[in-house]
Amino acid sequence: MSKIIENLFYSKNDEWLKDEGNNIVVIGITDYAQSQLGDIVYVEEIKNEIKINKGDVLSTVESVKAVSDVYSPVSGEVVEVNQKLVDEPATVNHDPYGEGWFVKIKMINPEEIKELMTSSEYNDFRKE
C-alpha cells in the first residue's frame, strides 16, 4: 500500500500540495506516483519565477521505462525550485513527501485548493 500523508491535498494526477500559509504552497508527487514510475533517473528542470496556470505541465519525470508529466494543481508564480532533484533525481523515490519536493508556488487564486482531494479522498481514489 502506498503512503499517504494526512494534512496534504492531492490531485487526480498524483501530485500533493502542502499549504505553508501566506499563499505559498509546496508541490510534489505522491508515493503511488513514484512507485509506478520505478527508479527515477531524470527530473526536467523547472525555471524559477515563471508564471504557471492550474493544469500546466511543471516538469517531466523520467524513469527507465516510463515518462510522466507533473502538472501544477494551482495557478501562480514559481518562487523556489528544489535543485536537489537535478543531481539526485532518485530523491523523489526515497522521500516523495519530504526531500523530494519539486517547487514552491505563490498562488494567485487560493480557492483552487478546494478543488483538490483530501488525504482520505485520495486514499479512496487510489485504492487498488
Place this chain on the structure above:
Amino acid sequence: MRLIFEKSIPGRVGFSLPTDLFDDMKIVELLPDDYIEKDKKDLSEVSEVDVIRHFTKLSKYNYGVDDGLYPLGSCTMKYNPRINEKLAALNNFSRAHPLAPIELVQGSLEIMFKLNELLCEITGMNQFTMAPASGAHGELTGILLMRQYFIDKGEKRTKMLIPDSAHGTNPASAAMGGFDVVEIKSNENGTVDLESLSKAMDEETVGLMLTNPNTVGLYDEGIIEIEKIIHEKGGLLYYDGANLNASLGIVRPGDAGFDVVHLNLHKTFSTPHGGGGPGSGVIGVKSDLIPYLPTPLIDFDSDKNMYIFKDVGSKSIGMIRSFWGNFSVLVKTLCWILSLGPEFLYEASKNSIINANYILAKLKDYYKPAYDRFCGHECTLTGREYKKYGIKTLQIAKRLMDYGYHPPTIYFPHFEPYADETIMIEPPESEGKEILDDFINIMIKISHEAKDNPDLLKTAPHITPISQTDDALAVKQAILTYDDELQNKDKLNYTEENINF
C-alpha cells in the same frame, strides 16, 4: 566480455596495403595544413585473427532465429531462407551504383518493378513505393502523403485517429506529420469501439490508422463499418501492415477499403531482422494517392523497351531518403514470394493462425487470455494471476531464458482493463508443432514454479552470460563510449571477473 579496445596492442594490423601508395603525391602539397588531422585518430590495433575471435565470441552471446523459437508478438520472427541471402548478394546487384546509367542496371530496376506488381496483387493496392526503410519510416511517408492529399483538396485537417492498442510508432509518426493524435478506445471484444470512432471522426480528421489483425492479434470484423465511418467524412484509412502474416491469400487490405498500406518486409516477408534492421517499410496506395508518392517510381517504357525511373510529378511529397530503397531487402522479398507462390503464401498465414490458436488453447488455463475468443496469427495472454505470488510478468519472461527460449513480447500492448501484464505470443508458420509443444510444456512448468518456487523466477535468468541488468544505472552513469568508461575508471573499479567472462 572484453571490449576490442582492451584487446588492442600497438603495432598489430588487421588490414593490408597495396605496394603502390602513390607516394609521388605529397599530401602537404595537396591539402592545406589546417584541414589535415596531424595525429592519427586512435581506434584500435588488432590483427585479423583477433577480430575473428572477438566477433565469433560476441556472436555466441546472441540468440538468433536459427537457435530456436522467437515467439515475439507482432515481430513475425520467421525463418530467413538462405537462398534469398545468396541471390541478394550477387555481385551484379550488390555492386550496382544507384546513379549508374539505367542501361547498366536494367536487372535492378526489373527486380523493383516486378516486386511492385506482386505486392499490389497480394495487398489489393494500386502502386507501391519502395523507398521507406522501416515500418515507422513507411508510416511517416504515408502520413505525409495523406497530408498533401488534403492540402491539395483545400481541406484543413489536423487530427489523426489512432486506437489505444496501436504500436507506439503510430502516434509518433502522426506527430511527426504535424497531426494531433486522438486516441480511440478498444471495446470489450478487443476491437475498435465503433461508437467512439463515429463520434471522433469529422471533417477535421485525416482518418484512422489501423492494424488488422490488431496488436492483440484479433481481426477487427468491424472493418466494414469502420471503412464507412471514415470515408463518409472524406477521410483516409491507413493500414499498419505489421500483422499481415495473418492475411496472405485470405483477405487484402485494399479490398477492405484501405487507402494507404505499409508492409514490414522484415516481418511478413521473411527478410532478416538483423538485430534491429535493415528492414523495409514499403508503402502501397490506391490510385487517387499515386500523385503524392515519393519520387521516383520504376516504370517500363515500352517504346524504348527498358525500365526507367519515372518522376512522380509536382504533387509528390519529395523524397524521404537518398536513392531508391533498401534494395537487398527487396531482392530477398521477391525471392520469398516467388518461392511460395499463391498456394504457400496462403499456407503461411494458415499455419501461423493455427499455431497461435493452438498455443492459446493449450495455455489459456494457465495464463488467462486478454480476450476469450479465437485469435489471428498471435495470441495475447496475461500473467496477471501470478501477481498474488509476487511474480511479475517480466520474471516469467526471464525464466523462459533458462529453458533456452527468447521471451515473447511483454507489456505490449498495454491498455486497461484487458491488456494488462500482457504476454503476446506469435509462433510463425516456420515453427513446427513439436516446437510449440515444447514451448507449451515449459510455459506450464514455469506457471507451477511461479506458485511453488517463485524465487527461481525472481532470480532468473541463470544460464545466460549476464542476468538482470541495472537499467537505471545505465542512464545515471551515461557511459556511452569507451572513452566515457576511461574517464570514469576509478569510480567504476571493475574487477577481472566483472569484465572477463
Place this chain on the structure above:
Amino acid sequence: MRYIPSTKEQQEEMLKEIGVSSFEQLINNIPNSLKLKSKLNIPSALSEFELEENILEISQKNANFQKFKPLIGAGTYRHFIPEAQKALLQRQEFWTCYTPYQPELSQGTLQTIFEFQSYIARLTKMEVVVPSIFDGASAAAEAILMSLRLTHKNKIIVSKLIHPHYLKTIKTYLAPHNTIIVEIPFENGLTSLEHFKQSIDNDTACILIQSPNFFGGIENIKTFSEIAHQKDTLFIQIITESMSLGLLKSPGDMGADIVVGNTQSFGLELDFGGPHNAFLATRKKYIRQIPGRIAGETRDKDGKRCFVMTFRAREQDIRREKATSNICTNHNLNVVASNIYLSLMGTEGIRQYSLLNAKIAHYFEKKLLETGKFEKMCEYSYFNEFLITYKGNDINRLSKILIDNNFVPPLLVQKFYPDTSLQNTLLFAITEIFNRNELDSICNLLSQ
C-alpha cells in the same frame, strides 16, 4: 513446403486441440465479402533451382559489376571490403536475431553497437553517437528536427552543396513544420561564406554544411561554426564519404554541434543505393533530444559489465506522440558490419586508406589535366572526389567510351545542377580500388 514444417496431420491434430473441425472456423469472423474467393494471381511456387535461375537471369541484365568499376561517387563510394568481415557477418547470431530488448540474450549485438559508438566518437571527436538512422538524408532531417526542438527557432540555413537527395528529404520532413528554409549558393565549388553571413540571424536554429561537399570540396567548417555560434545557431555537419574522417580534421574540434555521417564507406556494399546507414553524433548536453537507439554500459546483478539500450524514455514505445522521433527498427546489421570493418582497419588502416584515397584521386586529376582534354573547374581542396570540366564537344561520347571499357562513368553534374555553366562538368570519385595502370589507361582512352 520446406519453410513450413507442420504436416497436414499435425495441422489436423492442432485444430482438434483447439476445438474446431476446420481452419475456416478460425477465420469466420472475417467478413465473407472481404475473404478472397480465389488464389492470388501470382506465379506458382518456384523450386529453389528455378528461383536461382530466374534471379540470376535478371541479374545478368545488369552490367557485369564484378568487372565494372565506378568512377562515380555522389554520395556512395566503392571501397574494398575485407573477406573476414563478410565471413563474420555470415554468423546467424548477428543477422537473424531481433532488436536487443532482452539484454541477457543480446550482449553480442549490444557490445558491438557500443564499440561502434566508441569508434565514431573518436573519429568525429563528438561525445554521444546515435549509431543508426536509415541513411544520411533521413539522419540530416532528424538532425534538423532536433535543432528545432533544442532552439525553439524556426529558420534553417542549408548549403546548396549538400547532397541533392538530402536536401529534398529535408524539405519533405519539414513540410509539416512551417520552417523557413534558406538555401545558400556556392562559388568555386564551395558554399558562399558571404551569403551565409547575410542570411544568418537570431532566428536561425541551425546551419547545415556538407564537408566534403557534393562537389567533393572541403568546406571551411571552423569559420562557419564560429559565425553560427555567435548567433546561438547550431552547426550541423554532414559527411557522405566517411573515409574522409581518417585524414581530415574532426568535426568536434571544428565546432560542430551535430554531425551526420553516412557510413556506407565503412564496409558496406553499394547495393544500388541501400540499405546503408548513418550515425548522428552530438554533445552530451543534447542527449535527451537525440532520435533513435543508443547503447550504454551498466552492470548486471552480479556486478558484471554489460550493455543495454539506454535513454529509452525518449523513444516511441514509451513516449508515443511525444517521442523525439518515430524511429523503431533502424539499420543495425550495418552497424555490426561497419564495426567489424573498423576493427580490421584500425588506427593505422583508416589513416593509410584515407591518405591513399586522397593521393590517388589527386593523381588521377593530374593525369586528366595532362591529356589536355580537361580543365580545372575550380580551385578548391578536395578529398577523393573532384569536379573537372571536359573541353571536348560530345560529353556523351566520353561516357560511352568508359562504359565500353567497363567503367561506370562519372556524374554529369548538370543532372543535379541544371546550370549552363556546369554543362560539361563531371564529378569523379576515385578510391583505393583503382591502380596506377588502370588510371593511366583511362586517361589514354579519354585523350583520344
